[in-house]
Amino acid sequence: MPVHIVEGDLLDQPVEAIVNAWNRNIIPWWLLLPQGVSGAIKRRAGLGPFRELARVGPMPLGTAVVTSAGRLPYKAIIHVAGINMLWRASQHSIQDSVRNALARAREQGLRSLAFPLIGSGSGSFNEERALELMRHVLDAEAGDLEVRVVRFRRG
Template structure:
């Protein structure tokens, strides 16, 4: 089941959330996390990012699991959805989805919440990124309960 909602990724009732991250080349403490990463840092603390730092450079489209810090999830799946020029591509979005689902299967998580990978810092058109995300999920997400969250500021 794939559901698309508007709201806040960190308010979803799921086993794990997906964080659209970078390739982890620049140390996390030098970055000013934005979007989902910034919200995770603000509400969940630094622990997930400390764990992610130990992983080192991530191949584009790969996925890594960390704890959820102070958030109420079983874990966070961080995907390397943008390249070193801070841009997403069709391939990075598809690979990020495929690898996030693989990590979820390894942990026996059945419900996941995804942001629209590539649409924020990745500079990808949101509708196009959403269509790619949905197509990748339809190919590989059998047996999962998936929520795709289109972020909307509360003042909208």
Template sequence: MNVTIVDGDLLEQDVDVIVNAWNRNVIPWWLLIPQGVSGAIKRRGVLQPFRELGRLGALPLGQAVETTAGKLPFKAIIHVAGINLLWRSSERSVRDSVRNAIALAKDRGYRSIAMPLIGAGSGGGKPERIHSIIEDELTRCDFDGEVRIVRYRK
């Protein structure tokens, strides 16, 4: 696996798929105030992935699911349930999210994936700690492709 760290916009990465740090999918998506990656996706007028997510029902914490990318230039979006019902991330939720996103990307045959700092932002995790957890978990994953950890910068 080739891991790189990028400062920038997740939606501007030249990769097969991106990871959207999502929630447990218990509250209907249309009731939520757009934040983080989800907010950026919605602001670009891409609602189809969230409609698909709504049909999937509640997600176990750390679970990863795939939807289409709507109008975005990716082959798909992998959504991970990185925060609990209290809108907080934990080391376990971040590790499980990373592991399950990578496994899904591998199963689908994707060669490159970009992910944000899952659980930072609205999840309340400190970016440095989340970054460290993600990098450590990636060393435990089996993926023969490129993984970009994207630290948001305008």
């Protein structure tokens, strides 16, 4: 299936699951200021998904973990460790995050998934370059998954 690039709010996408661009899960979630994608998820989903995520422990850079979606209308949230301890993303962390999110989606039997631009918020990565890196993996590996990459724009 083709990869769709859309503008809007990640949390309003007509998909089965969303991807949360997360840190490496080393700093407790309750110490972090709610900002960006994670902050929006916390406000609308509640704290349940983050409590589940905390039980996983530290995540290697580029990995992905699945939790429930809390109060959001999705089957799951896939949290990816897209930024390092210095709050920076890299080509490898972005592409590994996408690759591992796709793998977790397949394991869960999901058919559709929405990604934010991984690394372009808190990770300070150039938005266009992040999209290019994500597209490279998605075009090659999304297969029959319906994928949306959402450029955040206030409605």
